Amino acid sequence: MNQETRQHVTLQITGMTCASCVAHVEQALRELPGVSKAVVNLAMGTAKVEYIPGLVSLDQMKQAVRDVGYEATEKTEDSQAIDRERQARQREIRRQGLYLLFATPLSVLIMVGTFRDYWIFPYFVPEWLGNKVLLGVLTTPIVFGPGLQFFVNSWRGLRAGVTDMNLLYATGIGAAYLIAVINTLWPTAGFGGEGATFYESAALLTTFIVLGRFLEALTRGRTSEAIRKLMSLQPKIARVVRHGTELEIPADAVEVGDIVVVRPGERIPVDGTVLEGYSAVDESMITGESLPVEKKAGSEVIGGTMNKTGSFTFRATKVGKETALAQIIKLVEDAQTSKAPIQKLADWVAGHFILGVHALALLVFVFWFFVGYNAFFDPNTGFLLSPHKLGEIGVFGFSLLLSITVLVISCPCAVGLATPSAMMAGTGKAAENGVLFKGADAIEAASKLTTIVFDKTGTLTKGEPSVTDVIALAELPEDEVLRLAAIAEKNSEHPLGEAIVRAAHERGLEIVPAESFTAIPGHGVEARYHPHPHPLSPGRERGARGEGREILLGNRKLMRERAVEITELFAKKAEELERDGKTAMFVALDGRAVGLIAVADTLKDFSVEAVQRLHRLGLEVAMITGDNRRTAEAIARQVGIDRVLAEVLPQDKAEEIKRLQAQGKRVAMVGDGINDAPALAQADVGIAIGSGTDIAKETGHVILIKEDLRDVVVALEVAQATMRKVKQNLFWAFIYNTLGIPIGAGLLYPIAKLVVSPELAAFFMATSSVSVTLNTLLLKRYRPSFKTTLSVPSPQPAPTVAAVPVGGEKR
């Protein structure tokens, strides 16, 4: 099936609590004919579905999700949808909070009543509070109030033939409550009698699970803060000028071409180009740039950024989904709904876990029923961290207790949350710093890189030549040499000529027009001019004797051909400049060499620092360029690059990347997202740099909004920090289950004569989920290393300019 015929839809799923829910929803969607891909993100509560229109409808997808016990609605991208999601999350927080408020005091009362005969309780707890019937009456509203959600959800799942966390809770709470009721009403029925009325188990189990849900709802919202922050940047109102009148209209109603007025302290509603006015705009929320950016006529402005000082008007160029902000939000959302390879493994394990746990609970029950109870049971058995003794509990009650504990302690909620919560926090943090990851797989891949390949022109260098050196012979000042060269090049359209004219303008030199101008291809230019302006004809100059003067600007060959003498010192100086990769041009006036001008592509700010920081991360840094080896090596030396891939044609860059990958290296390519697209696509991680606001055009797995090369370091640091969190989370989640399950199953019982009560198991389970989420929240403290530590001094001080003859020698 052709990829173009497929469409994508994102569904908002409610009711998912664990990784097994993820597996159920994904399976239900994938089973539909016409659905080719379904990826569920537990932390965001979304399902991204790829489908073939005509074969399956949105309603069928929603029904399939409903059939397995969850609710699905189409996720929309407007700010109202975000508001609805936030409201839904707040409703969930409020609901679980109310349950908690209701269940906690009752559970404490039930616990105190249950243990009234122990420790100091007999001195102040009235005897009636220990009455089993009263305890039963107090427990019932907890089980059928806050606990009812688990029964309802597990029943919905069971009807569809799926099992999830709710079933673990429901069987645990239900069995503890049922046994307690039987032992209260019929103490001689053989289920352990009055000594086995574990009302506090049912009550505390419910309370701890609700506590876990409450804390999860609280913290889950915080990991997805990035999207909400971005959404909140979108102003609701715009002030536009239509038919000469200034109107306040909803920002959504601004159209391309509208003239928009922005005053100090207001947010810019859409993208556009400044027409008039002057101001400084804080773009930090979009680009990560901490200093306000100056805006004047002709400057681009980004919707969502904050105008600081002045007023200005601009013409809207992009509105609605086309704005940079909308594109960034979409990109971050896409990244957060995608799944990293490591998460697929965790989901698979967690998804199959529930079945395994129930099978294990069955085995544990059968073992303790037929073997363990008779061999090891001791009536003095107590619960871990509890004064309660099991007393005369029978074989069934004891085996059931351990079986329930296994069910409760095994909940893989933490496993399900470990990866997506960290990925969400990581992509959000990166976006705050102007780094956009297109998917969770890009984060994982970026954390494993060994080699970073930079494209040279336009990436490490500014991509436009500029004058780097002006050397004059004694009798003329430097500025005069530059002025002569600029006069000769004034009519030139060659990039080197433009660089010289620009440099002369920057120094405020007066450039009179040349009387004649001749380009000598491959050599340089010659021009004639009059040193004194003609009194009647502006722009025309007249020599002392009424004659013009001849300027010659070009390479050695041109000087030789025109018999201009080059001194040995001058020739040496030119060679030195060329060794640094610069294009050296001799300036001659009336047949005498008067100076030397060097032009080169200049390094971007922070190129050297970025490479140094990449080295500190232990990465090999390479540069790929079409330039000749000498020039490329000159640049590499100055930036501190380890490996140079020179004389590579644009179309062969992808092949070079492939060659590096064949050597076992995991390669990132940093380049222009449009020109270097094949190489970016071939690399393990393609990093498109300096896209500005035109994000949609970019290829590559990571997009850097600014042209600051240090953002490459930010991307890798965020990726590494995120994957560290993922691994820590998975470790803690699995270690909890690995240690908890055998202890819960009674493995240590023959030695310690202690068992874990179901409520303690529930407490451990809640702690595990919350600790994973809290650990993830530590990512919020991340700050790019270049903002927290000083730049490392270069081993050999790098000049601010590097050399690239931009076709200069061949002019």
Next chain:
Amino acid sequence: MNEQLHRKALRLSALVYTTISAVLALAFLMAATALGYPITARVGGTVWVFLLSMIVSMPLVTSYFKRRYRGE
């Protein structure tokens, strides 16, 4: 898979997993009876084994029949 086949798969799988669970529960009951366990332990244990067996076998059997009816 059309609705009719879907229902058929669900019906057949319900029959199979219920049978499997009943057989396991019955085996438990016979073993517990043979070993002389009290009646409450036998009944309670049988119900618990049946319940857990249903939970374990239900998704396995259901997805097996769904796959079969989809022709995979």
